[in-house]
Amino acid sequence: MVRIISFIVGLGFVGVLLLGLFGSVNSLITDPAKPTVTEEFLRPHKEVAFASDGPMGKFDRAQLQRGLQVYKEVCSACHSLGRVAFRDLTKLGYSEAQVKKFAADWGAKQQVLDPKTGDRTERDNVPADKFPTVYYPGQGVPPDLSLITKARHGGAAYIYSLLTGYSEQPAALLKHFPDAKTPDGLYYNPYFANLNIAMPAPLADGSVTYADGTKNTLDQMSKDVSAFLVWTAEPELEQRHSTGFAVLGFLLIGTLLAYGSYRTVWRNVKH
Structure with missing residues (x-):
């Protein structure tokens, strides 16, 4: 009798397990998990072409x-270029005299530690100096932009998309995700990883008056600074491209010569 009761209890226990397993599998099939707010509204970077592509x-x-x-006029207030020296600007077409004046006139100065007193003093920048580091006491150092196009998926296209992507939250987002309202102090941008970014929109039409008279639209300024950041991340890009083609040419010629030598050496050998 005891065995029969134990068997019935065990059978019922197994039935409960099977029922729970079936219900779990069925819920996965009929009621798949809803996408998260970022999966639903995060956008891939825009398609944009640059001369360096x-x-x-x-x-x-x-x-x-x-x-x-x-x-200089917008981004340098918050972001450094710690891996770029002022003298590197000669590669952009500036003369040494222009670079020297550019460095001396730069708003932030070089911080120098006096070895005798331990006090910090400032001095003017010289061409050999790197761009001064931007630092806010109590807030740390904002992201350095020297290698930003290498550090972000999409590179320059991501930077361009981010700069031109600020907008109001779409009504559909708040309708489906009421708790996803952008918090105070943050700004909605569908190209940023979590949709809300602490940096306010840095550019707008007319933010900068170009020295060469180019129309200063948001789109144009975003493309220009994105292209500049490609250069800061890889200033030797053009040299690398030209060297790569020279190497490929050398390998091609070497391959042809090796093949010719092989045919010459083995042409009279009977197999």
């Missing part, structure tokens, strides 16, 4: 100079 790409010096102007 592709294996034969070259920098547009005029665009790089405009991008430098945008960085």
Whole structure:
């Protein structure tokens, strides 16, 4: 009798397990998990072309100079270029005299530690100096932009998309995700990883008056500073491209010579 009761209890227990398993599988099939707010509204970067794209790409010096102007007048207040020296700007078409004046006139100065007193003092920048680091006491150091196009998926296209992507939250987002309202102090941008970014929109039409008279639209300024940041991340890009083609040519010629030698050495050998 005891065995029969134990068997019935065990059978019921197994039935409960099977029922729960069936219900779980059925719920996965009929009621798949809803996408998260970022999966639903995060956008891939926009398609945008730059002169430096592709294996034969070259920098547009005029665009790089405009991008430098945008960085200086807008971005440099918050972001550093710690891996770029002022003298590197000669590669953009500036003379040594222009670079020297550019460095001396730069708003932020070089911080120098007095070895005798331990006090910090300031001095003017010289061409050999790197761009000064931007630092806010109590807030740390904002992201350095020197390698930003290498550090973000999409590179320059991501930067361009981010700069042009600020907008109001779509009504559909708040309808499906009422708790996803952008918090105070943050700004909605569908190209940023979690949709809400602490940096307010840095650019708008007319933010910078270009020295060469180029129309200063949001789109143009975003492209120019994105192109400039490609250069800061890889200033030797053009040289790398030209060297790559030279290496490929050398390998091709070497392969043809090796094949010719092989045919010459083995042509009279009977197999």
